[in-house]
Structures are given as C-alpha cells and as structure tokens.
Amino acid sequence: MDLSALEDFQLVARHGGFGKASRASGRSKATLSRRVADLEEALGVRLIERGGQSLALTAAGRGLLSRTEGPMHEVAEALAAARDGMDTPRGLLRVAAPQLFAQVALARLAADFIALYPDVQIEAVAEDRVVDLVEERFDVAIRINPRKDSDLVGRCFAHDRLLLVTPPSIARPSDSDGDPLPVRAVVMSSHRDGDIWKTRDGRAIVPQPVLRLSSLLMVRDAVAVGAGAALLPRSIVGGMLDSGQLVTWGIAGDDVELWVLHTSRRLESPKVRAFVDFMASQYPDGSFIAQA
Template identity: 30%
Template sequence: MVDLNDIAVFAAVAQFESFSRAARALGMPVSTVSRKVTALEEKLGVTLIQRTTRKLSLTAQGRAYYAECSEPLKQLHDAERVLSETQRKPEGLLRITVPVTLGQPPFFDFLSAFLKKYPEIEVDLLVSNMFIDLVAENIDVAIRFGELRDSSLVAQRIGKSTHFLVAAPEYLDRYGTPSRPDELSGHRCVLVNVRNNEAEWRLVNGDESASLHVTGSVSVHDIQSASAMTERGHGIGRLPPIFCDSLLLSGKLVRVLPGWSAPDVFVHAVYPTRRFLPSRLQVFLQELKGWRGPAWQSLR
C-alpha cells in the first residue's frame, strides 16, 4: 500500500516545483524528500518527476497523479485544522453528569453563567445518583462525591463537602437542643440510605471525634428529601451547605452543635482520559475549580 506521507511529500514537490523548497516547507532534509518521492514512484511503477541537474518537471503521469491527489490531501489538511481548532476553541457539546445533590439552583446558576461566558458550548446534563460508565455512555465529565470506584478514570480533586447538623426551631422547641454529641442518641434524626431507621454517625470537631448510634422516625433515600423533612420538624439532619444555607439564613433551620460536623467528603471531577482534552472540557474544569458556590468548599 502506498504511504500517505510519501504522497504528501510528492504533492509538496509538485506544488513548489523544487525539492529544496519542498524540503524547507516540510521541515525535512532534501535527501529525505527525494527518497520518499522515489519510494512512491517505485510503489506506483511510474516516473512522476523528471529530474535534471538544472530543474525538475512533472511527467504526464505525474501531472495526472498530482491533480487527483492534491484535493484529497487538502481535505485531510482541512479536517486536521478543524480538529485542531476544535481542541483550542471552547465549542461543541459537553456531556456532564452530576449527583442529585447538585441538582439545585446554585449549581444551575453556575452552569448558566458558564454557558453565557462560552456561548459556543452546548451542554447535555444528566442529574442522577446512578453509577454511570463514562466511556460507554460517552460522558465527558462527572462530578462525584466521596470514594471513587474506577481507578482507570482521571480524577481531579476540586473541593471538599461538609455536612452540618441542623434542625427546625419547631423540633428544638419540642424536644430540646443537644449540647453534646452523645445526646444525639436520645433525639430523633432524619436518616439517609439506612435500614431499620438507625445509623452510625461519625462527627468531628477539630481534633475531636465522636461515633454514635442514632435513630429516627424518618428515613429517606436522597439529601433533598432529608432537607425537606428536617425543615418540617421531623428530626435533626446532616445536610450539606447547598441544602441548608438558604434555610439557615431564613431561620427555617438552625445549626445544632455548631462546632461539630460530619467528616469532610472530597469532591472530584472525573473524566476518561487526560490526553487531548478538548478546550470545552478544559474551560469547564477551570470554572468548576474556581466556583465559590455552596456545594463544596475550595481546597485553596
């Protein structure tokens, strides 16, 4: 099979009508250019270029061959240029998946601002707690909280998330406010993803830590439901800032044991490969790391 590189070298020689000028344009020695043209002629079994000591000229076969191959070579060059520009310019479709925890107004505000800043980028957003195979589903990037399952993916740490203890004033008026972590065992707690409405909670306060058994009358399967039931006075909940900041500001929730919280959970942007990242993904990762929203705290 004919080597495409040899064809490209021949086309350059035909265009410049000179081995030396073609060599300069291609950035290779004249001897290499001559050798590649000779190899092409031997493969084709025809003489493409008539060489003399003073000049070169295309044979009839050479002119016909150049006429046929110059346009396809130009199309290949254009295709390469388009791909290169796509890599450099933030544009095209960006497929993102985030957990339900992020499916809230603050993140949508961030995403909206991102799209306005880069109007040639389109976004396909999937909000789901399902573990999605990024490669199989052609996902560009996933935001994931906590431990990562797939070590073959590239993970960029973008922040850490903390869950605070909060309760509605209605609940605290009725059942009292705990002053120590061990008092939580005697309180109703709103629990997430547990069996038999009981759980083991670990709390930290600087260098101090506490592990305790808690129970509750309400168990749910997502943070949004936990926030709703905590706000309605059904117990003490552990909520991330994105689900409790506005409620704390409005007085619908108050902090319980303010110095204590759940241990930090790291947040990662996960994507299939670190090679040849398209510009649209690069700028998204940059904006994500710089976001000062309530979903997580910056690592800086």
C-alpha cells in the same frame, strides 16, 4: 489501517445496520459493506455477523466500538480545531452529576458556561450512580469523594461538610456516660437501621427514623418544620443555620470533596479543558455554597 474505514464501521454500528447507515449518511450500502469488509481483512477478525435481519456485532466488534468511538470523536474535534486555526471549545458536552449538585447548582453553572462559550451545547444528566464515562459517552462527571484508584483525572473544585442538624425545638441531649443517645431523625431511604451518627467532638446518637426520604432537599425541608434531626451538607443548610431556623450539634466525619473528572486520554478536547477550568474558578475560597 485506513481510519476512514473505522469511521464507516462506527457509522454502521451506531445506526444498527448498513441500510440505516446508508440513509443517514447518503452513502451506498455497497460502499459501506466493502469498507467494513476491508477493515475486517486488515484486522484479521470478523466485526459484524452477516445474514441476520438486524446487525449483530461480534465480541471483537463490540470491543473495537467501545474502545475507539470516544477517541475518534476527539480526533475529529482536534482536526476541526486545526482547520479553524484555533483551539475553540465547541460541540456537545455531556455532563453527569449527582442529584443534589444538579438540583442546587448545575443549571446556573451550565448557563454561565455556555454564555462564555456559545459554540458549546451542554446535556446534563443527574444520577447518583457512578456512570462509565467511556461506555456511556459522557465527557465529564461531577463526583463526591471519588476513589483514589480511579483511572479518571481532573480537579477538586470545592469542599463541603456534613453537619448533624436539628430544629431549635428539639432539646440537645446531655451526654450519658458516652453512650449513644436516641433521637428522632429524618433519614435517607438508604439508611441502615442500627447506624450511629457521630460528630468530631465525640457526640454519638442513635437515629430513630420517623421519615425516610429519597432526597436531601426533602430531608432538609422536613427537619426545618420540626420532624427530627438529620445529617445534611452545610451547602444546603447554611442560610437556615445563620437565620436560626436550624441549629447544628456538630460536624460529622471528614470534609467532602467535589471533583470534576474526565478520562485520562492524551487528547483532551478544548470543551473539556475549558469546563474543568471553569468549574475550578467558580468557588475561589474552596467552599461549595448552594444557590437554592
């Protein structure tokens, strides 16, 4: 099969039609149409429905596009590196990251990375949902405690831990026969009423929400001015604990792992490999400490 025909199919699919692909590439519509037809004949399936006013991919066309667009991009990068006679990170690197990590660390890290690799451009997207790296064309993702059965690969670059913190003005309750104790609390919007917060030393409290907020930084700031207790990462409250602005009642749950992940294709691009190595070098003692 002619790989250039596959490139022409991807060009037409990305631009939504032969005319737009022709204008974008400077190649004639007739040539593009013939190359796509050649590809369909070689595969024995129809990839594009003809006759409509706008392009419509068949199920086979959609499947071929989703499975080949990323690998073809990596092949193009590998060929460019071979032509240059070097393995230099270059091109656009798309990074997906959770909101909190993006807000307190990613901008500085991205700036430091492109200072080391000026041929790379970074586009970072902050979302708490789990993105599909292949379907959404991300190169890497920062994830918290990723699933063990994930088909992604990468490295754990830092650890964090969740603390039960309060302002000093809230008296630490004494244990009462081991029963969970009610405490005023600032919670995330996703908090489920009835949840019990437990620490490793056996303390258990029933949070009584007085504020429901959508950001951990908002929760931290509300706790700092006395609103109530909260579960917060050590990375964003360490300075406040050191200064006495906040106090901790214990560690909640297991330590949190931060990973940088990418797809497990054999062709790992230089920019992805460099970014993974860079992230692993940023926290040499393994502790994630926010810079904000």
